[in-house]
Amino acid sequence: MSEEGYVNYFAILGLDKTAKPGEVRKTYKKMMKNLVMEIARVEITGERRDRYLLQMAQLNAAFYVLRNNETREAYWQEREEVVALEERWRDAAEKGEPEADVLRRSFDTKLRHFLSRYVEEAMLEAGRDKEAVEASNWDAAHERHASRILRHYRHNLYQQILDRLPYWEITKPEIDWAEREKTVADMLPGGD
Numbered sequence: 300m301s302e303e304g305y306v307n308y309f310a311i312l313g314l315d316k317t318a319k320p321g322e323v324r325k326t327y328k329k330m331m332k333n334l335v336m337e338i339a340r341v342e343i344t345g346e347r348r349d350r351y352l353l354q355m356a357q358l359n360a361a362f363y364v365l366r367n368n369e370t371r372e373a374y375w376q377e378r379e380e381v382v383a384l385e386e387r388w389r390d391a392a393e394k395g396e397p398e399a400d401v402l403r404r405s406f407d408t409k410l411r412h413f414l415s416r417y418v419e420e421a422m423l424e425a426g427r428d429k430e431a432v433e434a435s436n437w438d439a440a441h442e443r444h445a446s447r448i449l450r451h452y453r454h455n456l457y458q459q460i461l462d463r464l465p466y467w468e469i470t471k472p473e474i475d476w477a478e479r480e481k482t483v484a485d486m487l488p489g490g491d
Contacts, residue, residue, distance in 0.1 A: 304460035305378055306418055308361035316375070320366045327362035331434045334358065352445045353452055355435050356422040362434075363425035364417070374417055381406070381413045385464070410460065418453040 309316055312326045338351050365371045388402035426437040426445065 301463060302382055303463075304456045305382060305413070306357075306456065307378075308357075308364050308374070308417075311357050311361045312365070314365075318365070320368065323362060323365045327358060327366075328434055331355070331358050331362075335436065348444070349448050352441060353448050355437065355441070356426065356445050356449060359425035359428070359431040359435055359437065360417070360422040362431055363428050364421055374421075377413055377417070381409050384409055385460075389464070410457065414453050414457055418456060419449045422449050 309318065312318075312323060312330065314322060314326055318326075334351070334354055341347065343351075363370075364374045384402065384406045388399060388406045391399035391402050423442060423446070425431050426435075426442050431437060
């Protein structure tokens with residue numbers, strides 16, 4: 300099963316799940332410094348601004364979520380629950396089990412909550428964090444522009460996940476033309 304679409308803050312920082320808060324802080328500061336220097340070297344276009352804002356927001360959120368053991372555990376547990384729920388739904392759908400629809404609805408609710416919490420909300424909260432603001436120079440103007448970008452990013456992740464899921468199979472309709480002709484003839488006045 301693919302975990303593509305489920306934001307992975309460890310991967311964003313290039314760390315594995317066992318990274319300590321000190322490693323998170325050190326890696327974040329190094330990556331943010333490199334990003335800020337890159338931004339200063341290039342001409343900012345609308346497209347680049349959006350890309351850089353998203354990268355800054357991702358780094359800020361990764362730092363914000365992973366630097367504290369409690370928020371890290373809550374994030375990772377929620378992520379694992381959503382991934383496991385997708386897997387249970389897939390299995391139920393493939394076996395044609397009656398609870399597949401209940402699992403689908405539960406999965407969709409948890410997925411929306413997870414993406415809203417850990418993509419949009421966490422990224423905006425991180426932009427207000429004193430330490431993240433200091434490293435990234437994030438300000439109110441960044442947040443105004445980032446809100447739209449983060450909604451779009453969250454929607455893209457949601458769509459990426461939905462595209463691979465077993466909602467239903469569409470089959471080509473079979474039309475019995477003789478039966479159709481008879482039905483139309485019966486419906487029309489004087490069709491007998």
